[in-house]
Amino acid sequence: MPKIFDDSNTSTDAPSQTLSRGIRVLEILADARVPLTIDAITAELGVHRSVAYRFIRTLEQHGLVERDAGGRIRLGARLAALASGVAHDLQAEALPELTAAANELGMTCFLVVLDHEECVTLASVEPRHAVATVAQRPGTRHPVTVGAPGKAILTQLSPGAWPVGTDAALAAEVHMAALRGWAESQNEVIPSLHAVAVPLALRGRRPAAIAAVYLPTDREVASVAERLIASATAVRSALDG
Amino acid sequence: MPKIFDDSNTSTDAPSQTLSRGIRVLEILADARVPLTIDAITAELGVHRSVAYRFIRTLEQHGLVERDAGGRIRLGARLAALASGVAHDLQAEALPELTAAANELGMTCFLVVLDHEECVTLASVEPRHAVATVAQRPGTRHPVTVGAPGKAILTQLSPGAWPVGTDAALAAEVHMAALRGWAESQNEVIPSLHAVAVPLALRGRRPAAIAAVYLPTDREVASVAERLIASATAVRSALDG
């Protein structure tokens, strides 16, 4: 079971210990993907049970965690409400564009932003006959060095800011992507699926990308990229205009 | 500008003051819907600036907030990653069903759960020719006493657990919805839109509902409800079976 969140913050002590531990409760719960007992959280946190108990009651008051019938802890629905505020203007502008692009292309289209060397999918829209339904759900994360969206995002970063695992082959791909304005990938993030991504650079915002996934086909890749570029341009003019 | 989050927790002092304040930073940011300065957050929190500063640095380390070019604070992308863990098994089971229902009905279908007297939309899928694109985005909240999903959810609660604002008319509607297995609403949550919702009761989980919105039409409402019931049954058997 791979860890979703990196909890190796023993070296870098957070400015606020209590807040950091409380957030780690949320990370542990998201990581577990199944309701946990207080004792399990206690063990994972490495603190006394009464401490974890106090955290959980506080998180409960804010609706960020809930308890199921057996008293186990799970993430609360209001966390989803909080997350809807993440780049909500970007999402508001991008969603109609994603929908239009997805329907015109017949492909799942999604919006990706950079988050500390990782790509996070903020929104995704599926076309009618969806084949990769569960593939890119909002909140999905994967390294920025993998996949078309990652390359499209890397074109917006100076090579010095690239993550350490960036090899020459990837650098070449990013370079080409920067020149022609779009990136592609095959079987990288999702096996047997291809992807096209275009960069979406916005003022005062983390690098982003708009992407589409599709089954290997004889579709003209460049035309897909053109369609995505149109959407990206529309979004950019709406937000930065 | 209506407040999204109720920050009237001056009476109910949270068990962990620090954690509660840190979470309120997130709520304030989600409420503002625009990047804030540290001073603005400080004023809203009612604490000293050095305190808010410490919170923000901690939140920043966890990726829950980011800073734009001007140093202003906004919610971070990793918050979306956290939120994807909310009822992720329910979402995983419901999304394909929502997609199928949305395409077959030609309506936007979405999944709603109860959160402390409010409905929270966890996932929504739009059909090809979407008309209410921006209407029901994940994370949207509205009172449980309004709209078809709310009624479908109220059928799963004992009347004693209903919120205070529940009048007789609503009670009658909920009663009928409980009898026939689905609820409907007109122009309640979204003006000029109708909605149908069916309850989705799951073991050890908050009451939920599957719903569809559509423009006023001569479509047979009962047939829409039947389709939603089929999806709800499929989800229920997958999770509780």
Next chain:
DNA sequence: AACGACGCGTTCGATAATAGAACACCCGTC
């Protein structure tokens, strides 16, 4: 230019919030 208003980041001591031990309880089950 000088000024004030506004913003950020840091240091530091007193204090209050926290940490963790200990205790009481409930519920299965062996």
Next chain:
DNA sequence: GACGGGTGTTCTATTATCGAACGCGTCGTT
């Protein structure tokens, strides 16, 4: 009935936190 695993509460020493004070840069304005 004892046991193990779980929860919730109370209490005190300690420690993390709080908030005042300070320094600094950057705007606009007079």
